Amino acid sequence: MSKNLGELSGRKGLSGNLFEELGNVASASGTVSIEDVARISGDFLMGKANVYGTVSFYDFLRPENQGKKVYVCNGSACLTAGSQDGLKEKLEKHFDANEIGEMCCLGRCHENAAFSTGGKNYSGAAIEQIESIKKDGSVVADNYRVATRGTAVLTGPFPGIDKFYSGLTGLLKKTPDELLNELKVSGLRGRGGAGFPIAFKLESCKNTAGAQKYIVCNADEGDPGAYSDRYLLEQQPHLVLHGMMIAGYITGANAGVVYIRAEYPEAIAITQKAIDLLYDAGLLGKNIGGTGFDFDFKIIRAQGAYICGEETALLSSIEGQRPEVRVRPPYPTQHGLFNKPTVVNNVETLACIPWIMLNGGAAFAAIGKGKSTGTKLVSLDGFFKTPGIYEVDMGTPLSVVIEELGGGFRTPVKAMHIGGPLGGLVPLSKIPDLSIDFESFGQNGFLLGHASVVCLPADFPIIKYIEHLFHFTAHESCGKCFPCRLGSTRGYELVHKATSSDYKIDRELFTDLLTTMEIGSLCALGGGLPLPIKNSLKYFENELGQYFINQ
Ligand SMILES: Cc1cc2nc3c(=O)[nH]c(=O)nc-3n(C[C@H](O)[C@H](O)[C@H](O)COP(=O)(O)O)c2cc1C
Ligand code: SF4
Incomplete structure (x- = not known):
């Protein structure tokens, strides 16, 4: 169907x-x-x-x-920062209650108190300027720190279009296999969460016959707490676009789709401007640089659904279908967008490609640790003294990221939720064991994911956070499989009842629910939610025990 x-x-x-x-x-x-x-x-x-x-x-x-004029961020980072109730109260002085809606994560996790109005995003102290914002749509600066510790693959200064694309024609004169080989040697793995090697996908798409193929950039960055893709699209869009063009050349695709979440209006506008500049410079369209290679871009604006970050749901979304996760096989590289061979990659993954093309796959492979090659962007939230986007070599100790780059915590924190809603809940005691790479997080029972860090302050009840995670999943579930569709709602009901009355949750029942979701869900939304909850039960039993019976 x-x-x-x-x-x-x-x-x-x-x-x-x-x-x-x-x-x-x-x-x-x-x-x-x-x-x-x-x-x-x-x-x-x-x-x-x-x-x-x-x-x-x-x-x-x-x-x-309909009728909403302002949206308050309800993402995890703004929740744990406790900034949104006060923000809403202030907004209610300027908007009718029915004009205020909600959006999930505006990517302003570095200073919280985030809201969106008139197609622009605001955060931090911007609420104090709400009158002028409302009157003339004033733009308030969005400042966060960007720094590099190690190699600047993604955070170096942009040299300008001419210099940046000067090597493109030369690359397009090489064979697709030569470029693919550099990516194989680089060991570049997907930054969107799963860590799948990009070269496998490109090769599979390349080897699938088809006159029309697509490269899709997954810029749906829905993980509350993550804003590294936003950084790349707004401050380094050409890394992403160049990367997509090379991916297109390798696979034989002549169309690139950048699927960007509507919650990032600035990213959409800046990326579109970058594409327009490329057309003006003759670097897009037919027969680029006389090489015979054609490539065009299209931006698709998402419409507010976390599950569209899952690659098959994303493809259904672009097709205008209900974004339900698809059963694999067939994989998108065989039957993807409009049933054509398609590669879907994360923004950050694609943005690494130009550096690899310039410096060689071996140079990229030399950075990092083991099978986690290259660098990783880490998003730090407003609980750090110096929040921001940090590029670190894979393998960098988490303690260095927290203390040296983040400057330590502004106020006492008891845990960090790393890698999005489906990532692990890391207690402070585990910091010395972890480094920023796929293996370290996996071996310690966590998940690197997209490497966003949302802090839970010392006074934030873990049970409230679990309730939030179930509620988030219940709202965002695509509904295709019942362990997730029903499990997330039942989980929310159980936890909500326990936090709002003297009801005690049956531990065996709760464990069954988590196991059913974990092993029975079709995708990592339902299948991944149990991870942070199990981490919570393991590391915060002293806090959570009171909500359960059958200890
Ligand atoms: C619920 C869910 C949400 C996801 N959200 C995103 C997302 O926002 N961005 C992203 O790149 N990948 C996301 N993914 C992973 C994608 O399905 C896919 O693995 C990724 O886009 C592939 O790109 P990569 O190999 O470059 O990481 C999500 C997966 C799931 C299950
Ligand atoms: S786990 Fe949830 S989001 Fe994923 S396919 Fe099943 S219902 Fe959809």
Whole structure:
């Protein structure tokens, strides 16, 4: 069924894209009405039920979004910072209560108190300027520290378009296999969470026959606490675009899609500007530099759904389908966007490619530790004395990141949630055991993920955080498999009941629930949620024991 829908949607493809059209309608009127659904389904020859199914899934397409003029961030970092109740109170003096909505993580985790209005994001002390923001859409500076400790693969100064792309034509004169080989030698693994080697994906796509192939950049950075992809898109967009072009050349793809979350309006505008500049410079389109290589870009603005970061849900999203996770095989490299061979990679993964092309795969492989080669961006939240984005060589001790780069904690902290909502909850006692690489985190029962760090202050109840994680997963579940769809809601209900009454959770039942989610879920949303909860039970038993029976 979804295969047929992919084909149908593929007739219009990227130009006149169905999902884009739904977003445009919602931008103008606040939602997509039933009349709009009927008209659009007619235009695209899709069933009304299919289009309605899509519309009803996304936060920014649903009728509940209509009339909202300001959105308060409800992500984990703003939650643990405790900044949002006060922020909301202040906003209520300037907006009607029904004009205030919520968005999940604006990527302003470095200073919190984040909100979005008039298509721009604000944080920190910006609320004090709300009158002028409301009047003329003033932009308030978004300052966070960016620093490098080790090799600057991603954080070096940008030398300008001419110099940066000066080697492109030379690269396009080499064979795709030569460039692929550099990536194989580099050992570059996906930075989006799973750590899968990029060269395998590119090779699989390259070896799949097809006149039309796609490179998709996953810029849905939904993990609350992470803003490193935002940094790259806003401050280093050409690293990402150049990387996508090389990936296109290797695989035989002539189209690149950058799927960027709507919560990052500045990233969308800056990336679009960078693409326009490339067209003006003759570095995109047909026969680039006389090499015979064609490449075009398209930005797709997401509409507020965490699960669209999962690569198959993301592809369904671009197709205008309800973003339900797909069963694999077939893999996207065989049947991807519009059923064509497609490579999906994270922003940071793609952004490493230009450095590898310039310096060679062996130079990249020489950085890091073991199978975790190269560098990693780490996002530090507002609990650090110097929050920001730090590029470190893989293998850098976590203690160095916390003390030397982050400057230590501003106020007492008892745990860090590292690697997004599905990452592990790391107690302070484990800091000496960990370094920034896939193996160290995995061996210690945690997950490096995208390397975002959200701190839990000493006075923040762990049970409240668990409740938040279940609630987040229940809201974001795509609903395809019941261990996640039902499990996240049942988990939330159990924990909520225990925090709001003298109800005690049956520990055996709770363990069964976690095990069912872990082994029975189709993707890492339902399957990954148990990790931080099990970490919490292991390291914070003294705090959590009171909420359980059958010890
Ligand atoms: C629930 C869920 C959310 C995800 N969110 C993201 C995301 O925001 N960005 C991302 O790059 N990968 C995300 N992923 C991982 C992608 O499915 C995929 O592995 C990744 O985009 C591949 O790129 P990489 O190999 O470069 O990491 C998510 C996975 C799951 C299960
Ligand atoms: S685990 Fe959750 S998000 Fe993933 S496929 Fe199942 S229902 Fe969808």
